[in-house]
Amino acid sequence: xxxPKRDTSESKTIHLKGALTFPNIMDFRDQILQSVTSCRDLxxxxxxxxxxxxxxxxxxxxxxxxxxxxxxxxxCIHADRYRRICDFAGIRSPGLVP
Amino acid sequence: xxxxxxxxxxFREEVAELLVSLEHALMQLExxxxxxxxxxxxxxxxxxxxxxxxxLGLTALxxxxxxxxxxxxxxxxxxxxxxPHLIELGLAARDQIEALLGTHEPDADILAEGERIVQxxxxxxxxxGGAPQRAxxxxxxxxxxxGTETTWxxxxxxxxDAFVTGNNPILLIRELMELGEMLIVxxxxxVPLLSELDPEQCFLSWDILLTTSKGENAxxxxxxxxxxxxxxxxxxxxxxxxxxTDLDYKRLGEILVERGDIGADELEAAxxxxxxxxxxxxxxxxxxxxxxxxxxxxxxLIRKRRETRQSLDTTSTIKVRTxxxxxxxxxxxxxxxxxxxxxxxxAAAGDPEILSTAERLEALIRxxxxxxxxxxxVPVEVLFSGFRRLVRDxxxxxxxxxxxxxxxxxxxxxxxxxERLKDPLLHIIRNSLDHGLETPxxxxxxxxxxxxxLTMKAFYSGAHVAIQVSDDGRGINTDAVRExxxxxxxxxxxxxxxxSELNELIFAPGFxxxxxxxxxxxxxxxxxxxxxxxxGLGGSIRVESASGEGSTMNLRxxxxxxxxxxxxxxxxxxxxxxxxxxxxECIELDDAARYGDQKLVNYxxxxxxxxxxxxxxxxxxxxxxxxxxxRQLLMVSSEDRMLGLVVDGVRDTFQSVVKTLGKMYEGVxxxxxxxxxxxxxxxxxxxxxxxxxxxxx
Amino acid sequence: xxDKVLIxxxxxxxxxxxxxxxxxxxxxxxxxxxxxxxxxxxTDDITVVITDYNMPEMNGIEFIEAVRGGTVNRSVPILxxxxxxxxxxKQEGKRAGATGWLTKPFEQDQLxxxxxxxxxxxxx
Numbered sequence: 007x008x009x010p011k012r013d014t015s016e017s018k019t020i021h022l023k024g025a026l027t028f029p030n031i032m033d034f035r036d037q038i039l040q041s042v043t044s045c046r047d048l049x050x051x052x053x054x055x056x057x058x059x060x061x062x063x064x065x066x067x068x069x070x071x072x073x074x075x076x077x078x079x080x081x082c083i084h085a086d087r088y089r090r091i092c093d094f095a096g097i098r099s100p101g102l103v104p
Numbered sequence: 105x106x107x108x109x110x111x112x113x114x115f116r117e118e119v120a121e122l123l124v125s126l127e128h129a130l131m132q133l134e135x136x137x138x139x140x141x142x143x144x145x146x147x148x149x150x151x152x153x154x155x156x157x158x159x160l161g162l163t164a165l166x167x168x169x170x171x172x173x174x175x176x177x178x179x180x181x182x183x184x185x186x187x188p189h190l191i192e193l194g195l196a197a198r199d200q201i202e203a204l205l206g207t208h209e210p211d212a213d214i215l216a217e218g219e220r221i222v223q224x225x226x227x228x229x230x231x232x233g234g235a236p237q238r239a240x241x242x243x244x245x246x247x248x249x250x251g252t253e254t255t256w257x258x259x260x261x262x263x264x265d266a267f268v269t270g271n272n273p274i275l276l277i278r279e280l281m282e283l284g285e286m287l288i289v290x291x292x293x294x295v296p297l298l299s300e301l302d303p304e305q306c307f308l309s310w311d312i313l314l315t316t317s318k319g320e321n322a323x324x325x326x327x328x329x330x331x332x333x334x335x336x337x338x339x340x341x342x343x344x345x346x347x348x349t350d351l352d353y354k355r356l357g358e359i360l361v362e363r364g365d366i367g368a369d370e371l372e373a374a375x376x377x378x379x380x381x382x383x384x385x386x387x388x389x390x391x392x393x394x395x396x397x398x399x400x401x402x403x404x405l406i407r408k409r410r411e412t413r414q415s416l417d418t419t420s421t422i423k424v425r426t427x428x429x430x431x432x433x434x435x436x437x438x439x440x441x442x443x444x445x446x447x448x449x450x451a452a453a454g455d456p457e458i459l460s461t462a463e464r465l466e467a468l469i470r471x472x473x474x475x476x477x478x479x480x481x482v483p484v485e486v487l488f489s490g491f492r493r494l495v496r497d498x499x500x501x502x503x504x505x506x507x508x509x510x511x512x513x514x515x516x517x518x519x520x521x522x523e524r525l526k527d528p529l530l531h532i533i534r535n536s537l538d539h540g541l542e543t544p545x546x547x548x549x550x551x552x553x554x555x556x557x558l559t560m561k562a563f564y565s566g567a568h569v570a571i572q573v574s575d576d577g578r579g580i581n582t583d584a585v586r587e588x589x590x591x592x593x594x595x596x597x598x599x600x601x602x603x604s605e606l607n608e609l610i611f612a613p614g615f616x617x618x619x620x621x622x623x624x625x626x627x628x629x630x631x632x633x634x635x636x637x638x639x640g641l642g643g644s645i646r647v648e649s650a651s652g653e654g655s656t657m658n659l660r661x662x663x664x665x666x667x668x669x670x671x672x673x674x675x676x677x678x679x680x681x682x683x684x685x686x687x688x689e690c691i692e693l694d695d696a697a698r699y700g701d702q703k704l705v706n707y708x709x710x711x712x713x714x715x716x717x718x719x720x721x722x723x724x725x726x727x728x729x730x731x732x733x734x735r736q737l738l739m740v741s742s743e744d745r746m747l748g749l750v751v752d753g754v755r756d757t758f759q760s761v762v763k764t765l766g767k768m769y770e771g772v773x774x775x776x777x778x779x780x781x782x783x784x785x786x787x788x789x790x791x792x793x794x795x796x797x798x799x800x801x
Numbered sequence: 802x803x804d805k806v807l808i809x810x811x812x813x814x815x816x817x818x819x820x821x822x823x824x825x826x827x828x829x830x831x832x833x834x835x836x837x838x839x840x841x842x843x844t845d846d847i848t849v850v851i852t853d854y855n856m857p858e859m860n861g862i863e864f865i866e867a868v869r870g871g872t873v874n875r876s877v878p879i880l881x882x883x884x885x886x887x888x889x890x891k892q893e894g895k896r897a898g899a900t901g902w903l904t905k906p907f908e909q910d911q912l913x914x915x916x917x918x919x920x921x922x923x924x925x
Contacts, residue, residue, distance in 0.1 A: 027924050028267050028876050029845070031303040039298050059924040060274060061267050064295055065303050072298035091925040095277060097290030097308065098394065111821065115814035151855050155884050156814045158906035166906075268869060270878030270900035272923035279918070329901035329919070332892070 023054035026062030053084035070100035284316030540577030676723035714748030809839035836864030
């Protein structure tokens with residue numbers, strides 16, 4: 007589901023793959039949580055994500071907020087689906103580079 | 105079990121099985137009246153029969169089993185005990201169900217037996233009588249409250265298990281969007297940090313402002329599956345019927361308190377901080393920025409809606425006398441003419457300042473003209489519906505049965521045009537009823553519906569409005585037309601005329617086919633007068649007819665009479681105006697490949713006929729055209745074809761009021777009016793359609 | 802690929818009726834005769850489930866609880882079919898995790914509309 011890459015404690019990019027939706031949401035949460043706590047600068051690459059629902063968006067929001075509380079930089083890239091669902095639902099999408 | 109896919113057939117088989125198990129249950133109960141499992145079985149058998157029976161529309165069965173089921177439910181719920189009488193009634197009910205199922209429409213005997221069982225059940229268990237089945241719930245369509253738009257504030261907090269129960273907020277938001285205009289703010293302030301998050305639970309909530317005319321029920325219906333589980337608050341915050349002169353909606357603090365985002369004391373504390381209220385509330389941690397943003401959006405939306413409404417209120421309609429409107433249109437027309445003179449003078453004077461003023465003035469005049477035009481348009485309904493009475497009365501006089509069908513009545517036309525169309529249309533309708541449509545007897549003999557149909561249809565067609573008047577009568581008798589035309593000397597004996605050419609003969613001056621004048625059509629005024637009137641409007645008329653099937657008059661009428669915009673061309677020493685709507689392009693005659701004497705020109709790979717206007721209008725002054733240099737070919741479109749017009753020169757575009765032609769031009773074919781040029785001379789308006797048709801021959 | 806609907810109902814004629822309507826509405830149909838069979842037939846590719854309330858072996862409520870507490874397609878939208886006399890069952894069903902309900906007798910349109918209401922794709 008995800009593959010950690012360039013694992014330095016300073017910065018890290020994770021590539022999420024598959025459907026960031028309710029049925030898989032537990033795994034995604036664990037994966038992201040583990041990554042946020044293990045570096046100072048996390049990039050989440052969503053290019054391999056082929057669907058996202060509100061549960062998925064909620065995990066990214068919670069991740070951005072947690073990273074913020076930890077002093078970790080958090081950003082999502084290739085995040086078109088994330089942006090679209092947030093725009094549709096009128097919610098702020100933290101972690102998106104404007 | 106059978107492989108049948110007829111649910112009714114399957115149901116019969118199913119019921120047969122259920123009745124066996126019902127009988128079995130009843131027998132067991134006779135042995136052991138306290139066997140709850142058997143009571144449940146009996147109940148379920150009834151329940152299934154009732155449910156499926158109702159689905160299949162077997163209402164007598166549904167109602168009967170409902171009563172029996174209720175009796176078993178009472179026993180199952182411990183409110184009564186099984187009695188031998190219940191067993192006996194249960195067995196009777198079993199037979200009754202079999203009987204009901206055996207017939208499509210149960211007869212009186214069967215119904216009486218059913219009634220007897222039900223009455224006995226009621227005597228045994230009075231509660232049975234208190235639970236009559238509502239026949240069926242048909243969804244009652246809630247009518248739109250229509251017209252009044254309400255802005256709803258919908259505060260939506262899904263239950264935390266929303267994701268797992270399949271009630272996805274996205275779907276509900278989508279449904280709301282379909283109801284009207286929506287502004288949505290989602291709140292994430294309740295979403296925990298990732299380390300604390302149970303990602304299967306929903307922590308999102310929403311404020312939605314929805315403006316719709318669909319009514320409160322339609323809004324509530326969206327939430328029908330979740331309304332008692334989610335926290336949903338729906339408040340009307342603005343209504344279009346609200347006669348509010350107060351543009352200002354509530355203050356930000358008020359909105360936040362009303363939404364329950366903050367308490368009154370918190371508001372007070374923030375007000376005391378004396379900075380901007382929203383910032384103060386956020387800084388003091390009373391509310392999240394998202395919620396302030398939502399409240400601000402609400403404030404803004406309502407203020408805008410009220411502003412729009414107020415400006416609409418003050419600019420609502422006023423009545424204007426049509427004479428005043430006519431005067432306005434005429435004045436604008438004069439304006440246009442005067443301006444043309446001004447522009448000519450400015451150009452002659454060569455003063456750039458005057459020239460640019462003239463240009464700006466032109467833009468203003470154009471806008472004013474367009475506006476005046478709009479004011480002067482009326483729907484053809486005014487014209488068409490005036491004929492209802494006429495058709496009814498005429499049909500009665502003629503012993504005919506005629507239905508009038510009006511189509512495209514919203515199509516708009518210049519008011520003056522509408523007035524001048526009245527007489528020609530009246531005449532066409534009279535002709536149709538008198539000559540076209542048959543009597544009911546004749547129609548029946550011809551295998552047609554005894555009632556004839558007259559259809560009046562209007563639609564836009566470029567800068568024109570097309571009006572069609574068609575009937576499903578006998579059509580034009582071309583043999584009679586030919587004979588009459590021969591007698592009147594309109595055609596020669598050896599003229600070979602096509603069907604449509606023969607039809608067009610009805611427009612020839614003085615032509616009339618009926619021997620005896622009827623009260624309705626009268627004698628004297630023929631279709632030639634109609635045609636002249638239509639052409640006087642800058643329009644055209646053609647007829648289509650099929651023997652035995654009916655005929656159609658096709659009218660093409662310019663949208664507006666008052667002002668025409670065209671291209672000014674010179675032929676000989678006369679100026680002509682070709683309406684802008686008909687001009688395609690202007691090319692040098694030499695550039696156009698010609699085909700010898702055939703009067704055909706190769707225009708963009710298409711052979712197009714052309715007419716030398718000098719020949720056409722028999723103007724022989726000026727240089728001999730065979731040697732004339734720089735003659736121009738004006739490509740025009742006429743109805744559905746193209747045509748080239750050879751002119752001596754092309755001058756300029758020109759706008760003007762159209763004057764009707766004086767006596768002097770009455771006999772001239774191919775012109776439909778005149779305009780006065782800046783220098784006072786007259787330019788004749790080319791009737792392109794007419795020229796095109798005359799060239800056809 | 803057509804959306805797949807799982808019908809859980811002990812009445813063959815009800816299942817037949819619902820199947821006819823759903824097939825006409827462009828859905829694929831999987832049938833189960835009671836809750837137990839319903840749980841066994843539920844796969845991840847089912848888009849929506851319609852279940853009767855009153856069934857032998859495992860009734861509608863128990864079925865819904867089993868699905869929601871299970872591992873296969875547990876958030877699938879489930880519509881519970883009840884008769885009018887079972888109005889209170891609606892609440893029970895909702896608490897168990899039903900997505901919505903349908904009241905018997907219903908018409909073709911009502912069934913299709915209820916399905917569309919809960920079964921449209923909600924991801925991006």
